[in-house]
Amino acid sequence: DTAVSQTPKYLVTQMGNDKSIKCEQNLGHDTMYWYKQDSKKFLKIMFSYNNKELIINETVPNRFSPKSPDKAHLNLHINSLELGDSAVYFCASTPQDHTGELFFGEGSRLTVL
Amino acid sequence: AQSVTQLDSQVPVFEEAPVELRCNYSSSVSVYLFWYVQYPNQGLQLLLKYLSGSTLVKGINGFEAEFNKSQTSFHLRKPSVHISDTAEYFCAVTPFSGYNKLIFGAGTRLAVHP
Numbered sequence: 001d002t003a004v005s006q007t008p009k010y011l012v013t014q015m016g017n018d019k020s021i022k023c024e025q026n027l028g029h030d031t032m033y034w035y036k037q038d039s040k041k042f043l044k045i046m047f048s049y050n051n052k053e054l055i056i057n058e059t060v061p062n063r064f065s066p067k068s069p070d071k072a073h074l075n076l077h078i079n080s081l082e083l084g085d086s087a088v089y090f091c092a093s094t095p096q097d098h099t100g101e102l103f104f105g106e107g108s109r110l111t112v113l
Numbered sequence: 114a115q116s117v118t119q120l121d122s123q124v125p126v127f128e129e130a131p132v133e134l135r136c137n138y139s140s141s142v143s144v145y146l147f148w149y150v151q152y153p154n155q156g157l158q159l160l161l162k163y164l165s166g167s168t169l170v171k172g173i174n175g176f177e178a179e180f181n182k183s184q185t186s187f188h189l190r191k192p193s194v195h196i197s198d199t200a201e202y203f204c205a206v207t208p209f210s211g212y213n214k215l216i217f218g219a220g221t222r223l224a225v226h227p
Contacts, residue, residue: 031212031213041222042217043217045215048212048213050212055212092157094213100145100147101159102213104156105156107155107156
């Protein structure tokens with residue numbers, strides 16, 4: 001039973017389209033994240049939600065809109081996709097004990113043509 | 114603000130040789146430190162973490178790391194590597210207080226050759 005699961009795993013789309021990536025965690029964690037990993041493997045935090053409330057919002061274009069319907073889900077919607085959005089997007093979650101450990105999903109590889 | 118520098122982007126090594134992957138960090142507040150491993154086409158998996166106490170921490174798969182506060186370093190070591198250790202390794206920090214916000218280094222690609 002996967003702890004942090006993301007769908008889809010692969011996504012190929014044209015520039016200008018709108019797409020969504022879904023994430024669900026069954027660990028009972030309160031905090032969830034989206035990270036972006038670029039082609040050079042660099043990982044950068046994008047957003048974080050704690051109990052459905054946005055707590056971290058890095059300098060991400062407003063074409064990216066996260067949504068958390070409940071604390072077990074954090075979805076990422078991207079409008080007007082651009083070539084530079086091609087990356088692997090990782091969802092992660094962490095418990096409230098603040099030991100810092102994040103539990104990652106397997107990633108969603110987005111390719112914009 | 115925090116930043117993490119991984120000093121080597123790639124480390125080639127022969128099987129059964131020892132390896133050290135270097136990590137330095139910068140932070141104006143106290144931080145927790147982590148090493149994560151990413152195997153090809155997979156998510157990240159925690160190798161080990163330093164929260165407090167003994168500065169030498171042991172993790173999974175025979176890895177260990179030593180926290181050096183004066184040098185702001187957290188280097189990862191393994192005395193004898195296997196082919197299966199070939200992966201990308203990421204050093205990361207998060208501040209003690211406030212919300213968890215893992216800041217990652219750029220990663221080190223460990224390539225183990227037979």
